[in-house]
Amino acid sequence: MLKVPFKLDTVLSSAVIRIGTEYTSAAAGSIAMNSQNPAGFLVNGKMDDGEKSFNPSLDSWRVIYGDFGAFLCRTVFSPELLKHCENHTRHT
16 A cells, blocks of 8 residues: 655656556466456456456456466546546557
8 A cells, every 4th residue: 555645746747557467377277357348358468358358457456266266356446546547458
C-alpha cells in the first residue's frame, strides 16, 4: 500500500503506473479473469478468442485459479487520484 501525505503535483509533473502479474509455468491450464472480463480465458500460451477480446482497461480485481490454488489481487485508486489521470491501456 502506498500513501503519500502531500500533494504529488508539488514534486511531480507526470508519472506512470504499470500493473501486471507474472506467473511460473505452474499456471498453465489455469483460468485468468478480472472485473472487466468475468468470462476469463484459459492460460495456455496460445492466443484464443477470450484473450484476443480481453478488455485491458483499468480493473478493480484480477484472479487466476487452477490446480495450484488461486491468486486474487485487488487494486484501489482514490477517486481524487484518478480524476487527474489518463487511462492508457495496452494488452501485451
